[in-house]
Amino acid sequence: MNNLLIIEDDNALAAVLASRLNRHGFHCIVSNNASDSLLKARQHTPSHILLDMKLADENGLSLITPLRQHLPKALIVLLTGYASIATAVEAIRLGADNYLAKPVDTQTLLNALKVTPSAQPETLLSEQPIPPKLLEWEHIQQVLNANNGNVSATARLLGMHRRTLQRKLLKKPIADHR
Template sequence: MNNKLLIIEDDTALANVLARRMTKQGFECQQCHDASQGLLLARQFRPTHVLLDMKLEQENGLKLISPLRQLLPDVTMVLLTGYASIATAVEAIRLGADNYLAKPVDTQTLLSALSVTSFDNDMDPLVEEPLSPKRLEWEHIQQVLNVNRGNVSATARQLGMHRRTLQRKLLKKPTADHR
C-alpha cells in the first residue's frame, strides 16, 4: 500500500524538514501552509495520513479536524502543537484526530503516531511521571480556557487572576522541565 502524507503546517521550514524525514521513511508527501489549502489538497491528493498543525497563522487547526475526517474517513490524522495541554489533546481526539504530539517531535515518535499498529501488546507500558506544579498550573489554565471557549477575560475571572497575568502565562510554552 502506498502511504501518502499531507502535511498542513504554517512553518514552511518545519514542513520541509518533516516532508524530507517522512519521504525517507517511504511516504509520498505533499505540504501546504493554511486551512483552505489543506482542504483543497486533501481532496486532490487523497492522503492516507495527515499531519496537522494546531496553530495555522491566525487559524486553529482543531477546526480542520472534522472537515478532514468527513472528507477522508479512513485517514490517520495526527495533530502537532507547540503548546501541548491535556485539554487540547482531549478536544483533538474528541473531534476525530487519531493522535496528538507536542513539537518538537523525533522521527520515531512521529512514525509510531502515524502507524495504526503502534499499539502492540509487546510495547512496554508507559511509566507515568508526576507533573510538576508549573505543569499542573498550565494544564489547569488550558482546561479552564477550553471550557470558556478561548475567552481569556472569562477564564481570568474564573481563575481569580488579572487578565494580563493570564495572558503572560499563556505565552509561556510548557517545557520538558515542567513535567
C-alpha cells in the same frame, strides 16, 4: 509507500518534516492553508495526515471533520505548539487519532503515524507522572478555554491576579515532559 499530507503554515518546518518522513517511507505532500489542504486531500487521498493546529489565521481543529468525512480511514495526527488538555480532548472528539506537542522528535512522530486504531489508547497513556508545572499549564489552558479566552474571568476562577496569569500564559510548558 504511504501518502502523507502535511498541513503546516510554517514552510521551513513543513520542509523539515517532509524531509525527515520521506527517509522513513512516506511520500509527502505539503499544504500551508485550509482550502489547499482539502483540495490536496481529495487529489492525493493520503493514508496519513499531519495537521498543525494553528494555520495563520485559521484553526486546524476546523479541518478535522471535513478531512475525516472525506478520508475515514486516514490516520490524523494534530501537531501544536500550544498543547493543553482541552485542545487534546477537542481534537480527539473531532476525529483526530493522535495529538503531539511541538517540537516533536522523529521517533515520536513515526510512532504516532504508525499507531493502529485498536492500539491507540495504550499509546496515549503515560507511565511517568506529569510534572506539576505542566499540570498547572494544562489546567490554566482548560479554564481559559472554558472562559472563551477571557483572561480576567479565568484569573478570577483560578484565584490569581490577572497579571500573574498573563505572565504564566507567556511561558511555554516544559517541552520534554514525558
